[in-house]
Amino acid sequence: MIKSFKNKSLQTCWYTGNCKKLRPELKKRVLMKLEQLDVVTTLDDLRNPPSNRLHELKGEYEGYLAISVNGPWRLIFRFKQGDIFDLQLIQYH
Secondary structure (H helix, E strand, O other): OEOOEOOHHHHHHHHHOOOOOOOHHHHHHHHHHHHHHHHOOOHHHHOOOHHHOOEEOOHHHOOOEEEEEEOOEEEEEEEEOOEEEEEEEEEOO
């Protein structure tokens, strides 16, 4: 379950559907991935579909995991005891 966001506009998008800061073509994919993140209980739940490309991050984002959204966009988060924390949408490539 999603417990916290680091990105206020992403939090607003999730709770209200008001995703003004997202391009329309990205909004649908982001909301779909957020729905998936909200129901996971283990990291194995994120290994499918393979297009998630779940991976651990290094450097500035060490301790975070990432899943692909679209092109260079990733949802990154910390995973503890089945819950999602510090969720943010970034473009890091």
